[in-house]
Amino acid sequence: MKVPRTLFLEVTVAAHVAAAVVAMPLASQAGYPCSAAANRHFDFWEGRWLVQTANGALAGHNTISRILGQCVVREHYTTPSGYEGRSFNIYDASRDVWHQTWVDNTGLLLLLEGAYEDGQMVMQGPTVDTAGAVTLNRITWSRLGGDPDRVRQHWEVSTDDGSTWSTGFDGLYIRQQSGVDWDVLIKGGTVLNGSGQPGFSADVALRGDRIVEVSRTPLHASRAARVIDATGKVVSPGFVDIHAHLDPLLRLPGAESHVRQGVTTALGGPDGSAPWPLDEYQATAQSLGLGLNVGFMVGHNTVRRAVLGLENRAPTGAELEEMMEMIALGMEQGAWGISTGLKYLPGAFAELPELVALSRVAASKGGFYTSHLREEGLGLIESVQEALEIGRQAGLPIVLTHHKVVGAPMWGASSRTLAMVDSARAAGTDVMMDQYPYTASHSGITILIPAWAMAGGTDSLLARMDDSVQADSILAGIEFNIVNDRGGNDLRRVQFSRVPWDATLEGRTLHDWAVRDGLDPTPSTGARLVIEAVRRGGANAIYHAMSEEDVEAIMAHPQTMIASDGRLVELGDGHPHPRWYGTFPRVLGLYARGRGVLTLAQAVRKMTAMPAERIGLRERGQIRAGWYGDVVVFDPEIVIDQATFEEPHQYPLGIEWVLVNGQVTVENGEFRDVRAGTVLKRGRN
Numbered sequence: 225m226k227v228p229r230t231l232f233l234e235v236t237v238a239a240h241v242a243a244a245v246v247a248m249p250l251a252s253q254a255g256y257p258c259s260a261a262a263n264r265h266f267d268f269w270e271g272r273w274l275v276q277t278a279n280g281a282l283a284g285h286n287t288i289s290r291i292l293g294q295c296v297v298r299e300h301y302t303t304p305s306g307y308e309g310r311s312f313n314i315y316d317a318s319r320d321v322w323h324q325t326w327v328d329n330t331g332l333l334l335l336l337e338g339a340y341e342d343g344q345m346v347m348q349g350p351t352v353d354t355a356g357a358v359t360l361n362r363i364t365w366s367r368l369g370g371d372p373d374r375v376r377q378h379w380e381v382s383t384d385d386g387s388t389w390s391t392g393f394d395g396l397y398i399r400q401q402s403g404v405d406w407d408v409l410i411k412g413g414t415v416l417n418g419s420g421q422p423g424f425s426a427d428v429a430l431r432g433d434r435i436v437e438v439s440r441t442p443l444h445a446s447r448a449a450r451v452i453d454a455t456g457k458v459v460s461p462g463f464v465d466i467h468a469h470l471d472p473l474l475r476l477p478g479a480e481s482h483v484r485q486g487v488t489t490a491l492g493g494p495d496g497s498a499p500w501p502l503d504e505y506q507a508t509a510q511s512l513g514l515g516l517n518v519g520f521m522v523g524h525n526t527v528r529r530a531v532l533g534l535e536n537r538a539p540t541g542a543e544l545e546e547m548m549e550m551i552a553l554g555m556e557q558g559a560w561g562i563s564t565g566l567k568y569l570p571g572a573f574a575e576l577p578e579l580v581a582l583s584r585v586a587a588s589k590g591g592f593y594t595s596h597l598r599e600e601g602l603g604l605i606e607s608v609q610e611a612l613e614i615g616r617q618a619g620l621p622i623v624l625t626h627h628k629v630v631g632a633p634m635w636g637a638s639s640r641t642l643a644m645v646d647s648a649r650a651a652g653t654d655v656m657m658d659q660y661p662y663t664a665s666h667s668g669i670t671i672l673i674p675a676w677a678m679a680g681g682t683d684s685l686l687a688r689m690d691d692s693v694q695a696d697s698i699l700a701g702i703e704f705n706i707v708n709d710r711g712g713n714d715l716r717r718v719q720f721s722r723v724p725w726d727a728t729l730e731g732r733t734l735h736d737w738a739v740r741d742g743l744d745p746t747p748s749t750g751a752r753l754v755i756e757a758v759r760r761g762g763a764n765a766i767y768h769a770m771s772e773e774d775v776e777a778i779m780a781h782p783q784t785m786i787a788s789d790g791r792l793v794e795l796g797d798g799h800p801h802p803r804w805y806g807t808f809p810r811v812l813g814l815y816a817r818g819r820g821v822l823t824l825a826q827a828v829r830k831m832t833a834m835p836a837e838r839i840g841l842r843e844r845g846q847i848r849a850g851w852y853g854d855v856v857v858f859d860p861e862i863v864i865d866q867a868t869f870e871e872p873h874q875y876p877l878g879i880e881w882v883l884v885n886g887q888v889t890v891e892n893g894e895f896r897d898v899r900a901g902t903v904l905k906r907g908r909n
């Protein structure tokens with residue numbers, strides 16, 4: 225893709241060519257062949273290469289080709305995380321040495337000189353960064369077992385002028401099929417490009433990690449190493465999940481349950497809870513190789529807990545300062561914004577001034593704000609108001625995440641919250657929403673317990689339960705929530721998803737538990753069982769307490785995006801909310817195709833370009849030439865979720881191909897653990 229920087233580099237290279245021509249008149253004259261030695265070296269270098277780290281994760285793609293009478297070698301290296309470098313290599317036959325000049329898009333300059341000897345290319349020289357710092361580099365390329373298509377690159381760095389060396393990169397070059405223009409050609413499909421406009425017939429060609437052509441006239445299959453027949457299928461940008469619980473990422477780096485929904489980028493760290501320290505976590509995740517691209521928010525609850533523990537009070541000036549510094553650090557390490565979870569501890573103890581102060585820090589770094597609102601039931605309207613106020617005072621884009629109306633007394637209130645969104649936007653607050661397509665939520669069982677009772681954590685709660693006056697008021701608070709909020713006024717509406725101390729309760733309800741123990745299944749029994757569950761070690765549950773009318777009204781709003789709120793999961797583990805498996809196919813198959821709540825093009829837009837733009841991702845979320853090769857091919861007649869509240873562990877149907885950074889990760893419906901994803905960081909990606 226031609227961007228200004230690339231153009232600049234082309235000019236730089238051209239200047240070098242001019243200089244080289246002056247220095248080496250023989251090489252510049254047509255008809256003079258390169259020396260036999262140089263040609264042997266070209267054979268070593270030339271080609272298109274997939275570059276892997278030592279443990280097999282995708283590092284990038286390198287294209288090395290001859291130019292100028294075949295006597296000069298040009299190199300172009302790109303990575304999925306947006307790094308790009310070019311080098312220019314000249315063979316000096318008089319001394320039998322190569323010169324390499326490398327420049328990258330961080331401003332780094334690398335000047336190497338070396339030779340080809342004993343089957344190895346060894347080059348050495350200084351790196352100069354934009355601050356003028358110099359390090360010495362030595363790079364060795366050697367064929368693995370003599371295989372011309374597998375080359376080890378061992379990059380060593382010295383900061384003491386060559387006395388001692390440490391490894392900077394040790395990876396593998398794998399030669400890609402040559403003689404073709406594209407690695408993958410997706411032929412004959414209908415492209416929904418993410419804009420929300422109607423689909424059009426086009427062929428989509430990919431090379432390396434990028435889409436390189438989107439052509440309304442057919443492209444020749446013979447020009448591609450691999451052809452995907454998309455006749456009758458939709459070709460869409462990979463889905464971008466703006467609210468994902470990526471916590472098991474280091475255990476499940478392939479992220480199959482997400483990728484099989486068509487998700488190619490997921491944003492972790494929602495609801496105020498995020499990895500910390502972020503840079504260490506990101507480095508570990510990257511080193512494992514990832515099945516999709518991931519980014520992270522910085523979490524308010526994470527930061528507040530680190531500074532104030534679970535105390536129910538406002539921060540002191542010094543504590544606020546410390547939290548602000550942590551937010552700033554997270555943002556500098558690549559977080560995309562700040563998330564809050566004001567229904568959870570300790571976020572529930574934070575008041576507006578603290579939230580505005582911290583959000584201003586994220587705003588100053590270009591981040592956005594996403595919030596699990598303080599209340600989603602009786603207090604919903606005030607909680608939407610609070611989020612809008614934070615957006616207005618802190619001056620940053622906001623997202624009301626998993627927007628919903630909980631509890632029968634509030635059903636229908638989406639008409640009010642959506643009107644609030646419209647009027648806030650009209651008044652200049654940049655507010656959007658995301659949503660999962662189900663009438664049940666999922667959370668820890670403690671979400672039914674009043675926040676004041678949870679101050680200090682579980683031990684403090686249980687201590688308060690020993691005091692009869694406090695116990696009465698805690699039980700009354702839980703009972704109130706069972707009747708009016710997430711309990712749905714029926715113990716059958718609280719369904720356990722994970723019960724570490726009694727797996728037989730998983731998938732069963734509070735009502736089932738009461739009956740099993742010979743108890744009257746009333747709200748007051750339910751309140752006692754909630755405390756009992758906490759006493760035994762806690763539990764997670766699914767709360768069936770929303771109305772379909774609100775779900776559809778919110779989904780149809782033009783500012784609503786689709787997000788899973790799902791956690792990475794593997795088959796058979798617990799009894800999860802079905803959204804973990806089915807969110808995106810369910811919107812496409814049930815709400816777009818089935819009920820017509822959205823057009824298919826609108827549905828795709830809500831799960832691609834809209835979240836990509838809200839997050840601030842560069843060159844992702846649309847099918848466009850030059851953008852990253854994150855692509856889904858799905859069958860619009862078949863696509864549907866299969867996971868249900870009874871049988872959640874089921875992958876969806878109709879998601880046939882998923883490409884992550886140009887690499888086929890779902891192949892004709894089968895998952896491939898290729899780990900082509902990368903960690904995306906604000907300011908870089």
Ligand SMILES: [Zn+2]
Nearest residue numbers: 495596626789
């Ligand atoms: Zn949440």
